[in-house]
Amino acid sequence: MSRTRTAILAAMALVAGATGAAVAATPADVGIAAIPCTVDYKVQSQWSTGFTAAVTVTNNSAAKSSWAVKWSYAGNQQVTSGWNAKITQSGTAVTAANETYNGTLGTGSSVSFGFNGSYSGTNALPTSFTLDGVTCNVDDGGGTDPGPGTPSNRVDNPYAGARVYVNPEWSAKAAAETGGSRISSQPTGVWLDRIAAINGVNGGMGLRAHLDAALQQKGTGELVVQLVIYNLPGRDCAALASNGELGPTEIDRYKTAYIDPIAAILADTKYAGLRIVTTVEIDSLPNLVTNTGSRPTATPACDVMKANGNYVKGVGYALGKLGDVPNVYNYVDAGHHGWIGWDDNFGASADVFKQAATAEGATVNDVHGFITNTANYSALKENNFTINDTVAGKSVRESKWVDWNRYTDELSFAQAFRNQLVTVGFPAGIGMLIDTSRNGWGGTARPAGPGATTTVDTYVDGGRYDRRIHVGNWCNQSGAGLGERPTAAPAAGIDAYVWMKPPGESDGSSSAIPNDEGKGFDRMCDPTYTGNPRNNNNLSGALANSPLSGHWFSAQFQELMRNAYPAL
Numbered sequence: 001m002s003r004t005r006t007a008i009l010a011a012m013a014l015v016a017g018a019t020g021a022a023v024a025a026t027p028a029d030v031g032i033a034a035i036p037c038t039v040d041y042k043v044q045s046q047w048s049t050g051f052t053a054a055v056t057v058t059n060n061s062a063a064k065s066s067w068a069v070k071w072s073y074a075g076n077q078q079v080t081s082g083w084n085a086k087i088t089q090s091g092t093a094v095t096a097a098n099e100t101y102n103g104t105l106g107t108g109s110s111v112s113f114g115f116n117g118s119y120s121g122t123n124a125l126p127t128s129f130t131l132d133g134v135t136c137n138v139d140d141g142g143g144t145d146p147g148p149g150t151p152s153n154r155v156d157n158p159y160a161g162a163r164v165y166v167n168p169e170w171s172a173k174a175a176a177e178t179g180g181s182r183i184s185s186q187p188t189g190v191w192l193d194r195i196a197a198i199n200g201v202n203g204g205m206g207l208r209a210h211l212d213a214a215l216q217q218k219g220t221g222e223l224v225v226q227l228v229i230y231n232l233p234g235r236d237c238a239a240l241a242s243n244g245e246l247g248p249t250e251i252d253r254y255k256t257a258y259i260d261p262i263a264a265i266l267a268d269t270k271y272a273g274l275r276i277v278t279t280v281e282i283d284s285l286p287n288l289v290t291n292t293g294s295r296p297t298a299t300p301a302c303d304v305m306k307a308n309g310n311y312v313k314g315v316g317y318a319l320g321k322l323g324d325v326p327n328v329y330n331y332v333d334a335g336h337h338g339w340i341g342w343d344d345n346f347g348a349s350a351d352v353f354k355q356a357a358t359a360e361g362a363t364v365n366d367v368h369g370f371i372t373n374t375a376n377y378s379a380l381k382e383n384n385f386t387i388n389d390t391v392a393g394k395s396v397r398e399s400k401w402v403d404w405n406r407y408t409d410e411l412s413f414a415q416a417f418r419n420q421l422v423t424v425g426f427p428a429g430i431g432m433l434i435d436t437s438r439n440g441w442g443g444t445a446r447p448a449g450p451g452a453t454t455t456v457d458t459y460v461d462g463g464r465y466d467r468r469i470h471v472g473n474w475c476n477q478s479g480a481g482l483g484e485r486p487t488a489a490p491a492a493g494i495d496a497y498v499w500m501k502p503p504g505e506s507d508g509s510s511s512a513i514p515n516d517e518g519k520g521f522d523r524m525c526d527p528t529y530t531g532n533p534r535n536n537n538n539l540s541g542a543l544a545n546s547p548l549s550g551h552w553f554s555a556q557f558q559e560l561m562r563n564a565y566p567a568l
Contacts, residue, residue: 240520241508316359323366337413384463431495436483442565481563504557
């Protein structure tokens with residue numbers, strides 16, 4: 001069963017006296033089909049005279065080509081403006097009907113819209129909703145669904161008011177490095193990159209060991225544990241360095257030997273007090289958009305994965321199973337601006353994410369948010385130029401570096417992509433994470449101001465913080481530095497800056513290394529490689545003498561500390 005983002009029983013009349021109050025229902029003892037529809041009404045922000053609300057409607061009945069949701073207020077609330085629905089109000093009664101672009105609402109599908117409103121006195125939440133005249137959040141017998149017994153304890157932003165788990169294994173490696181104690185207490189992601197990682201590899205900590213250690217770190221406060229779910233069949237179809245153990249057709253093994261055991265461990269009531277953030281399958285779904293078909297960047301392996309559907313099925317299955325655990329927060333990997341920031345990738349990627357989030361029993365309510373720049377190097381914020389600048393009669397978009405992209409950095413991309421995801425049907429309350437573990441680009445090479453205005457290229461190249469040769473370069477990049485330290489709620493729409501990729505862990509080997517981990521040799525990790533269409537046939541920019549992906553790379557760790565911005 002799928003759970004809404006803040007599953008509080010619909011039968012409870014709640015007063016929205018603080019930001020984040022919500023009304024929702026969760027199917028439990030009765031089957032999902034017995035509840036014709038669910039409505040998640042959430043007050044996102046509130047002030048003395050007004051508020052912003054987000055509503056997600058899930059249809060569990062026959063598919064619809066148009067829809068209308070209705071509710072009534074107990075007070076004097078008035079809707080003043082809305083988006084993603086045509087909202088009208090007569091007295092206390094409100095009707096939200098579909099726009100022309102989001103009228104289709106299939107069985108098991110969801111749609112989200114939002115609005116601003118005014119009020120005085122008490123902003124009481126509505127307690128009853130209908131979808132096309134059918135009462136939602138109740139079973140067919142007319143009684144309010146009792147829910148799972150214990151309402152989900154999900155919060156709007158899991159990072160708010162919480163500390164984040166420090167992986168003892170990574171921390172020890174960092175502390176053993178000269179100067180490493182300066183960052184060894186930072187939280188990083190725990191990568192479950194193969195089936196064996198669930199129980200621990202080579203005597204290392206398995207998932208339960210990490211969760212047990214998290215309980216010790218938690219004490220009486222709140223604690224987030226960050227897990228990377230990363231073992232799809234045919235993993236990383238456009239990159240050899242991070243290929244995985246499962247072949248393209250092994251979707252059943254992915255489900256039963258990988259996702260199911262992880263879900264079972266996370267569902268152990270022993271860990272119910274932890275906030276478990278999952279980063280679901282990095283570098284998978286965007287490949288179906290950018291590296292398939294007739295595109296010059298296409299690879300046969302990605303065409304195979306698009307044709308067999310196992311990326312979509314695998315992600316959908318993971319979201320559904322993990323989303324059934326009330327204290328799990330699923331964040332889907334969403335590439336980075338230098339991958340899907342172009343017009344022909346941006347909307348298409350959001351559509352593929354929606355397809356995956358509604359596959360294999362999952363719904364959009366199983367997605368708490370998205371993460372960008374995972375294990376990548378895109379600068380958080382380029383301050384020395386903007387996408388709207390013009391130099392010598394040419395737009396910044398015409399520069400060789402930007403190359404007609406709509407975005408120059410990760411923050412602007414993540415905020416814009418969040419809006420696109422809501423437009424295609426994800427809940428309006430989704431939040432974004434940005435991996436800042438290696439995108440600081442500090443040190444002596446960091447520009448102090450804009451470049452020369454001789455040409456648009458001198459202007460952009462002279463001012464950009466990101467010093468990669470090409471934005472498509474991704475393996476062990478020379479000159480990179482630690483970025484912003486992990487921080488909760490740093491910007492609008494951003495749940496946190498995180499270090500999901502542990503600094504010092506290699507992206508891939510610079511030469512072929514035999515191994516039993518399924519990892520190949522990718523020339524993009526070879527500093528002598530002169531490139532391919534995905535990096536416009538430039539040098540790879542990779543560091544030399546790198547080990548297998550995920551293995552400790554001391555030289556890179558030292559460079560990341562040297563070039564950290566903010567500086568250590």
